[in-house]
Amino acid sequence: MHVGLFLLFCVWGFFFEWFFGFFWSVVGSCPWIYPNSALRYTSWEIAPLWGLGGLTVLQLSKTIGGRDKGALVYVVVLQALAMFWIAVLSIVA
Secondary structure (H helix, E strand, O other): HHHHHHHHHHHHHHHHHHHHHHOOOOOOOOOOOOOOOOOOOOOHHHHHHHHHHHHHHHHHHHHHHOOOOOHHHHHHHHHHHHHHHHHHHHOOO
């Protein structure tokens, strides 16, 4: 279940980042550009962050709705994974 949602958020975020970047470039100038990506307005390296962000928002909404403080552990784990991925990208780049 969570893997499917993760992949859905990865693809969804990736597509919308590219779409809005392309739209802004048509209207004026895009405020972000990935110079090392063939897609210019997004990068495959960022897709996991979209997935982690989507799962974080979903878990936070469940936690707030259910008033379960214990469920915040999952949010902390997701944020740790996001920070790890950002560290990996900064070392590789």
